[in-house]
Amino acid sequence: MIEMNNISKVFRTDVVETHALRAFSLRVEPGEFVAITGHSGSGKTTFLNVAGLLEEFDGGTYHLEGQDVSRLSDNERSRIRNEKIGFIFQGFNLIPDLNIYDNVDAPLHYRRMPAAERHKRITAALERVGLSSRMKHLPSQLSGGQQQRAAIARAICGSPRVILADEPTGNLDTTMSEQIMELLQSINAGGTTILMVTHNPELAQRAHRQVHIVDGRIDQIHHFGTVQRASAAAGASA
Amino acid sequence: MEIRALVSAMWRNRTGPILVAAQVAITLAVVVNMAYLIQQRLETAAKPTGIDINNIFWVHLEAIDPEYNYEAAVRADLDYLNALPGVIAAATSNGTPQAFYALGLPFAVSPEQLDKEGAHVARVFMANEHYLDALGLELIAGRNFESSVVAPPAQDVPSGIAAWAPEVIITKYMADKLFPDGNAVGKPLYVGLVNRSSTVVGVVKLLQGAPMPDEQFALSNVLVPMIPPGPDSFYIVRTEPGRRDATMARVEKELADRVPGRFLSRIEALEKTAAQARFTFRSSAIILSVIGVFVLAVTLVGITGLAAFNVTTRTRQLGTRRAIGARKFHILRYFIVENWIITSVGALVGCALALAAGIKLSTTYALPRLPLYFLVAGVVAIWILGLLAVVVPARRAASISPATATRTV
Numbered sequence: 001m002i003e004m005n006n007i008s009k010v011f012r013t014d015v016v017e018t019h020a021l022r023a024f025s026l027r028v029e030p031g032e033f034v035a036i037t038g039h040s041g042s043g044k045t046t047f048l049n050v051a052g053l054l055e056e057f058d059g060g061t062y063h064l065e066g067q068d069v070s071r072l073s074d075n076e077r078s079r080i081r082n083e084k085i086g087f088i089f090q091g092f093n094l095i096p097d098l099n100i101y102d103n104v105d106a107p108l109h110y111r112r113m114p115a116a117e118r119h120k121r122i123t124a125a126l127e128r129v130g131l132s133s134r135m136k137h138l139p140s141q142l143s144g145g146q147q148q149r150a151a152i153a154r155a156i157c158g159s160p161r162v163i164l165a166d167e168p169t170g171n172l173d174t175t176m177s178e179q180i181m182e183l184l185q186s187i188n189a190g191g192t193t194i195l196m197v198t199h200n201p202e203l204a205q206r207a208h209r210q211v212h213i214v215d216g217r218i219d220q221i222h223h224f225g226t227v228q229r230a231s232a233a234a235g236a237s238a
Numbered sequence: 239m240e241i242r243a244l245v246s247a248m249w250r251n252r253t254g255p256i257l258v259a260a261q262v263a264i265t266l267a268v269v270v271n272m273a274y275l276i277q278q279r280l281e282t283a284a285k286p287t288g289i290d291i292n293n294i295f296w297v298h299l300e301a302i303d304p305e306y307n308y309e310a311a312v313r314a315d316l317d318y319l320n321a322l323p324g325v326i327a328a329a330t331s332n333g334t335p336q337a338f339y340a341l342g343l344p345f346a347v348s349p350e351q352l353d354k355e356g357a358h359v360a361r362v363f364m365a366n367e368h369y370l371d372a373l374g375l376e377l378i379a380g381r382n383f384e385s386s387v388v389a390p391p392a393q394d395v396p397s398g399i400a401a402w403a404p405e406v407i408i409t410k411y412m413a414d415k416l417f418p419d420g421n422a423v424g425k426p427l428y429v430g431l432v433n434r435s436s437t438v439v440g441v442v443k444l445l446q447g448a449p450m451p452d453e454q455f456a457l458s459n460v461l462v463p464m465i466p467p468g469p470d471s472f473y474i475v476r477t478e479p480g481r482r483d484a485t486m487a488r489v490e491k492e493l494a495d496r497v498p499g500r501f502l503s504r505i506e507a508l509e510k511t512a513a514q515a516r517f518t519f520r521s522s523a524i525i526l527s528v529i530g531v532f533v534l535a536v537t538l539v540g541i542t543g544l545a546a547f548n549v550t551t552r553t554r555q556l557g558t559r560r561a562i563g564a565r566k567f568h569i570l571r572y573f574i575v576e577n578w579i580i581t582s583v584g585a586l587v588g589c590a591l592a593l594a595a596g597i598k599l600s601t602t603y604a605l606p607r608l609p610l611y612f613l614v615a616g617v618v619a620i621w622i623l624g625l626l627a628v629v630v631p632a633r634r635a636a637s638i639s640p641a642t643a644t645r646t647v
Binding site: 053054 | 240243246247248250251554555558559560561562563564565566567568639640641643644645
């Protein structure tokens with residue numbers, strides 16, 4: 001699914017060079033739920049940005065679903081982000097001027113999907129996250145947990161192969177965090193690969209694997225479970 | 239692009255867009271009418287006069303001797319001027335065309351019409367038998383005045399007008415207005431104030447009394463055969479091409495001294511008089527142009543300002559849009575369409591304002607109505623202006639990194 005080899009990323013200013021990622025290599029299998037942990041400034045978010053094609057990297061190779069994405073044009077990167085990757089942000093990042101329906105609709109619009117198909121996907125996604133009755137609400141009219149669920153609906157409505165979650169429960173209380181984690185686990189059980197950056201060790205232990213980053217390098221990897229195949233998961237959930 | 243979502247989002251933050259749309263509307267209304275006024279002024283300045291302006295000069299003499307014999311002096315001066323080499327014709331009159339001061343009277347085809355508001359106001363030029371040649375006017379119907387019909391100078395202007403004249407020559411414009419059947423010659427023309435009538439004996443093709451936007455005021459002129467009252471003399475002299483300045487110099491040197499008791503107060507080429515009369519139009523056109531450009535520049539700044547403000551306040555949102563798959567093109571298009579909607583709403587309101595202002599201007603200042611193609615051109619110009627105004631902020635928006643979505647938490 002994701003195969004990074006010797007990825008390096010350096011942020012340069014006039015006076016300082018910061019090596020955010022150093023010889024970073026990671027392989028993530030399809031359907032895997034990987035938690036990325038590390039202290040602030042360890043390189044977690046940079047890894048997520050590189051993995052999500054939000055940022056280019058300086059060295060190494062990166063294959064996403066077998067495709068070399070190292071030297072793609074901006075348009076091509078946008079297309080892959082739109083079609084293959086779903087993003088969940090700590091601050092939810094819903095567009096404040098659009099209602100929940102239109103927020104979920106946004107990535108589908110960029111894909112130029114027909115209106116009927118979009119409507120079907122949006123209603124299905126909002127139903128899945130329990131926000132069917134809130135689709136005409138603005139983000140500001142929802143609680144933090146509801147906003148994050150709306151963001152998850154936006155991430156999954158395009159049927160991405162991988163979801164990248166950056167501290168998805170960072171702004172939520174324990175109860176809300178639990179709901180979001182259950183939702184993510186259920187999505188993962190449906191076969192979607194999830195990479196989740198978190199500070200919370202308890203949440204990290206709910207992933208199949210925890211990758212701990214220190215100074216832009218993988219320091220430790222802990223395995224907590226095995227990947228459930230999508231077909232099996234689908235059967236189980238049914 | 240989902241226009242509904244865009245409009246809905248704009249409506250939730252409507253203060254800025256409404257202010258800019260209002261600015262666009264006012265700009266359109268002002269600039270369109272201003273452009274039309276400028277065009278009117280430039281057109282007026284360039285309109286044909288029917289006069290051989292480049293070869294004419296006029297001279298004004300003031301009498302200082304109480305015993306000065308004005309009538310004899312006029313006849314002597316006209317004999318002298320008409321005999322000068324290179325002079326085509328010299329005439330006396332009460333003033334020069336192409337200046338704004340004039341004697342105006344109401345005219346009509348019947349006494350009944352004179353009592354109505356429909357009376358046709360025209361300038362009155364006192365003329366002798368040389369007047370048409372002195373201005374180079376083209377007589378297209380009837381005949382010129384005969385010298386025998388030219389009345390001697392009256393005591394003053396009111397008594398001269400009161401006496402009036404048995405015949406007049408009018409312009410074609412006036413003939414068309416008062417005698418729409420096309421045959422003015424031989425018809426009576428009634429003049430208001432003094433309640434007298436004259437027979438129209440001739441029609442000149444064109445005589446622009448003064449460069450004015452309203453054709454009626456500019457082209458309605460009546461020539462009356464009479465020597466203007468004294469004691470000051472006024473002559474119009476037309477020369478052969480290329481001989482005006484030399485003749486002027488000679489007249490300036492010789493004319494006043496030919497008769498004692500007077501002095502030459504002013505001599506001027508009609509070309510200069512006409513240019514000065516047009517200066518107002520040209521200078522006001524320049525001033526209006528400068529104001530128009532300034533108004534457009536302020537609007538450009540307003541549109542750019544709103545777009546730049548939106549980019550700054552939506553940085554994270556734009557990063558998020560990019561992260562979920564928007565291409566740079568989508569962001570550019572978003573801002574351009576958003577701005578187009580604002581300018582279009584402003585343009586729509588501006589069209590209504592412009593039409594209202596145009597109607598008010600046309601009724602207040604007797605100007606023609608604002609043509610619709612000015613509005614169309616104004617809307618297109620506003621769209622182009624809006625597009626230019628938003629290009630830089632939109633490009634900046636499109637350049638926002640998708641990584642901004644994760645950085646600005």
